[in-house]
Amino acid sequence: MSPILECRNLSKKYGYKEALSGIDLSVERGRIVGLLGPNGSGKSTLIKLSNGLLTPTNGELIINNMPVGPETKKIVSYLPERTYLNNWMKVCDIIDFFADFYENFDKNKAYEMLKRLNINAKDRLKTMSKGTKEKVQLILVMSRQADLYLLDEPIGGVDPAARDYILNTIISNYNPDGTIIISTHLISDIEQILDDIIFIQNGTIVKTASVDDIRSQEGKSVDALFREVFRC
Amino acid sequence: MAWELKSDRPIYTQLQDYIKLGIISGRYLPGDKLPSVRDLAEEAAVNPNTMQKALAELERLGMVYTQRTSGRFITEDIKMIEDLKESIAKEHITEFFETMKKIGFSIQETIQMIEKEAKELTI
Structure with a gap:
């Protein structure tokens, strides 16, 4: 099968600053991939290019054999770093909104997950803590039957117990043929759910490997390898 | 039994060891049906692909076997x-x-x- 995401000589410049410099990358289907790199390495830029929020300066980005556009947005589910949902809305209204917007949105699944996480669908977002808001947003994203999930820092704002719960939500609710790309620097927390990793630094791909290979060849965790590769 | 995973070895080999331990300690009895890959993955908080890999390896060793459509079972070879x-x-x-x-x-x-x-x- 063809890769779900492919970058060919992909570059992005913000003015004179180069955020991505000619990267070549291919991500397979049915994998959970960690996009790992220090702050300002280009993680969010790559994710935003993949969902069409940014356009490349140079090169190509292909998703499911198509250039990024309305057709690929149908099959890409994106969790942004910051929330874009309206604070005054109730969770159940947002769910209706999403169901209207995305034909692959599964309302039942969303309500099921809310129930499991003890979130009341009648609550308004503004009454919720930062962590609960993050959970709601993740539920919305994972309730779509997408081919590619792009999660930008999904566990940044929640406590370690909730983190475990969120990771659990991710692995138990994603569609097994789908691919999940998770960008984060909380590596040790997500390491055990990853298949593959992409190390990115200064806008270039430093390493791609499977987690098992890293552990058996290097005899250390991805977290330890990350600290070594990106030592300041 | 908690699935405590160490960071310096591949996860699938550790999952294998846990299941082996489950078999010899009698947690899983000969001929028992194993939970589904998804349930086991959730229990261990790991990626289902990784659990799948561990089970495939155990199957290769003959510790578990698959019965078409009905799932995976523990070996009956005492x-x-x-x-x-x-x-x-x-x-x-x-x-x-x-x-x-x-x-x-x-x-x-x-x-x-x-x-x-x-x-x-x-x-």
Whole structure:
């Protein structure tokens, strides 16, 4: 099968600053991939290019054999770093909104997950803590039957117990043929759910490997390898 | 049984070890049906692909077998389970003797100590 995401000589410049410099990358289907790199390495830029929020300066980005556009947005589910949902809305209204917007949105699944996480669908977002808001947003994203999930820092704002719960939500609710790309620097927390990793630094791909290979060849965790590769 | 995973070894090999331990300790009995890959993955908080890999490897070793459509089962080969139990016990003993050697006890001394300690122990 063809890769779900492919970058060919992909570059992005913000003015004179180069955020991505000619990267070549291919991500397979049915994998959970960690996009790992220090702050300002280009993680969010790559994710935003993949969902069409940014356009490349140079090169190509292909998703499911198509250039990024309305057709690929149908099959890409994106969790942004910051929330874009309206604070005054109730969770159940947002769910209706999403169901209207995305034909692959599964309302039942969303309500099921809310129930499991003890979130009341009648609550308004503004009454919720930062962590609960993050959970709601993740539920919305994972309730779509997408081919590619792009999660930008999904566990940044929640406590370690909730983190475990969120990771659990991710692995138990994603569609097994789908691919999940998770960008984060909380590596040790997500390491055990990853298949593959992409190390990115200064806008270039430093390493791609499977987690098992890293552990058996290097005899250390991805977290330890990350600290070594990106030592300041 | 909590799935505690160490960071310096591939996860799938550790999952294999846990399931093997489950088999020899009687948590999974010969002929028992194993939970689904998804449920096991959730229990261990790992990626289902990784769990799948661990189970495929156990299947290759003959510790579990797949029955078409109805799932995965624990081997009914009691001899194999006994052999596995013995080989894991041997590993632990070797490791123990190595540790004792590092802190300065010969095999003979170690055995003497074990006998002495065993008399005082009440498990």
